[in-house]
Amino acid sequence: MQRLQAFKFELMPNGEQVRKMRQFAGMARFVFNRGLALQKARYEAGDKKLGYAGLCKQLTGWRNSDDTPWLKEAPVHPLQQSLKDLERAYANFFAKRADVPRFKKKGRHDSFRYPDPKQIRLDQGNRRIHLPKLGWLRFRKSREVLGTVKNVTVSQTGGRWFISIQTAREVEVPVPQGGAVGIDLGVTRFATLSDGRYLEPLDSFKRHQEALRKAQQSLSRKSKFSNNWKKAKARVQRLQVRIANIRRDFLHKASATISQNHALVVLEDLQVRNMSRSAKGSIEQPGQNVRAKSGLNRSILDQGWYAFRRQLDYKLAWKGAHLVVVPPRNTSRTCPECGHAAAENRRSQSRFACVECGFVANADHVAAINVLRAGHARLACEVSGAARPPAAGTHRSDSAPAVGCALAP
Structure with missing residues (x-):
């Protein structure tokens, strides 16, 4: 290879x-x-x-x-x-x-x-x-x-x-190590694995946001192209490079750890550009909750989900493993016990409580389990030649494969 x-x-x-x-x-x-x-x-x-x-x-x-x-x-x-x-x-x-x-x-x-x-x-x-x-x-x-x-x-x-x-x-084609894992990406938790473990977000931009704001404010007060303006611009650039390097280092370490210990990784096919689109609207149709949406957009872009997916893709290929992406629809609203899918199941950002059977768990963990099952269903459909895998809300616990995998310490 x-x-x-x-x-x-x-x-x-x-x-x-x-x-x-x-x-x-x-x-x-x-x-x-x-x-x-x-x-x-x-x-x-x-x-x-x-x-x-x-x-x-x-x-x-x-x-x-x-x-x-x-x-x-x-x-x-x-x-x-x-x-x-x-x-x-x-x-x-x-x-x-x-x-x-x-x-x-x-x-x-x-x-x-x-x-x-x-x-x-x-x-x-x-x-x-x-x-x-x-x-x-x-x-x-x-x-x-x-x-x-x-x-x-x-x-x-x-x-x-x-x-x-x-x-x-x-290089020789390697033999993949480990089992299968589903991953739910988020803002409160950067990555929640289907075995219950999760990675805390680094939020490199949020950590340096105040320092960057002051540096940009100082730059705006300088005469353009003056010596002081060039020095202030260099300070802004150094901060932006530091933010990017910290995020890149975090993503490389996280993706390397996961790819080294799993033969199959399943992710949601998140459309980051659509999720982080501005809610400002126009003069004729102004947007709603613009400031809150702007803060959410910053948090989404601060995570680097697409870069994480890209790194996982080639690192898993190097290890002989596979990356599967599935539609994100209803992954956090479907009960992993009874298969009931409803918006009422997700009571809050972190709490999942099924209105059908009463199953209670962390919402991100539930989404990771459903992502893994959707990945297995997609692979099964590809093997059998079916047109498309079942929707997330149709997976039942009696027909879903086991969720046994672990992230290396």
């Missing part, structure tokens, strides 16, 4: 290398924006959209033009990769996986990519890597880079430069 994996390290460039990396990132952003402007102009004129090959021909003209001769100072492959990113953005838009491509802004996601492994030389012994027109770059090596180098991405975050080395290697 081939495993694709990225190894990310912080770079330790000198002043000249920092200057060049800023230039290369700016040129890649310029090429992306110019290509997007060209595509928009062709659309308005009724012409056909250019493909990647056509955009590369345009790039050759831009590099040889008297208006933009400075594009020659950057290696051509990273500039071509920015056009490939534009082509992929349009493909995602037409497939309804993303919104229409937008122009890139300076200082946000500054990066460029080297796609040709023949131009990359990795010296792990001396903790350095050689890249075209940048020379040898030292990096903080925290672990060994395994596999064959496929491509390299250089990016800037919070004033620091990082390198992500994409590799490929052949």
Whole structure:
């Protein structure tokens, strides 16, 4: 089995290398924006959209033009990769996986990519890597880079430069360890497992919200682009990077622990974008409980549910295990004992009390049990060739599989 994996390290460039990396990132952003402007102009004129090959021909003209001769100072492959990113953005838009491509802004996601492994030389012994027109770059090596180098991405975050080395290697298909578990994601409890255990939410944004508010308030009082404004902006960026790093670390540890100890994980197919949509409304139809919904939206986005699901997906695949997603409908309203589904069963955010049989339990735990049973039902339908699994409210305790699984301490 081939495993694709990225190894990310912080770079330790000198002043000249920092200057060049800023230039290369700016040129890649310029090429992306110019290509997007060209595509928009062709659309308005009724012409056909250019493909990647056509955009590369345009790039050759831009590099040889008297208006933009400075594009020659950057290696051509990273500039071509920015056009490939534009082509992929349009493909995602037409497939309804993303919104229409937008122009890139300076200082946000500054990066460029080297796609040709023949131009990359990795010296792990001396903790350095050689890249075209940048020379040898030292990096903080925290672990060994395994596999064959496929491509390299250089990016800037919070004033620091990082390198992500994409590799490929052949590994044996592992045998999954552990049993099956259903997980209910929430705000009060980040993840509740079907065996009764749960993970407390980290709430990294909430912990730093006051400090971030003060830093942003200080930034708003500075004259734009002044030296004090730049210092205040750097403080805001450092806080935002810290919040993101804390959340990312928490999600990686949680997903790694679960994937290492379970052969099957079942999650709800939560539509985070819809759940966190603003309730502000319009002037003609103003929304209700806007402030409360805004706070709930912040709490939902602070959990990082989609990132957790994405990490579980590839980590379980590495372990030979499987991730199954099921519809979230009625998972917290269906009694796991008698199968009765009703909105009255969930008395509060945390309390479940069945109006049919009197079963009482934590609502998140009940949802996790029903999620696991829905996952087993979906797998059974796939094996038997049925069109769709039964709804959550139709699962009965006498026909549902056992819920025996545990999270490693």
